[in-house]
Amino acid sequence: MCQRHGGTHLLLAPSDNVVPHRLVSVSALPSWYEETLAKQLGMNPTTWQTLQERGVTEESQLRLDFFFDAPGEREAATLAAALREETDYDVQVTSQKRAVLAKRTWHVTGATQPTAVTLEVLNNWVRWMVTAGATHGGCVFDGWGAKVG
Numbered sequence: 001m002c003q004r005h006g007g008t009h010l011l012l013a014p015s016d017n018v019v020p021h022r023l024v025s026v027s028a029l030p031s032w033y034e035e036t037l038a039k040q041l042g043m044n045p046t047t048w049q050t051l052q053e054r055g056v057t058e059e060s061q062l063r064l065d066f067f068f069d070a071p072g073e074r075e076a077a078t079l080a081a082a083l084r085e086e087t088d089y090d091v092q093v094t095s096q097k098r099a100v101l102a103k104r105t106w107h108v109t110g111a112t113q114p115t116a117v118t119l120e121v122l123n124n125w126v127r128w129m130v131t132a133g134a135t136h137g138g139c140v141f142d143g144w145g146a147k148v149g
Contacts, residue, residue: 061115075138077093079136091108
């Protein structure tokens with residue numbers, strides 16, 4: 001189950017070792033920040049329960065996939081650079097154009113290194129990821145997932 005797209009991915013969190021390194025002024029955050037954060041955090045308890053039902057424990061090591069939508073190429077590159085600098089995640093910038101006359105859309109995707117998960121770790125990581133996207137290019141955190149078993 002993937003909260004982002006449905007399907008067989010399960011949503012998880014990485015380890016505690018990635019937490020915000022600086023405080024961010026609320027006035028510096030985009031208008032969508034609080035809604036995005038509440039939405040992502042709101043999914044975590046159900047996701048954690050589903051993970052446990054599929055055999056994930058607090059000792060399980062999982063590699064987490066993550067997804068951001070970026071306003072443009074420059075913003076995607078800004079976030080990707082920040083994630084590479086502050087974490088050991090694999091990070092890619094991609095774009096797509098759905099139709100000939102459609103505007104190109106930009107995304108930042110990637111994966112963490114294998115890590116243990118708990119609901120608390122998940123909540124802390126989601127806060128960090130939403131904040132990282134908001135403060136590095138105004139990119140919207142669109143969810144995460146991991147293959148289980």
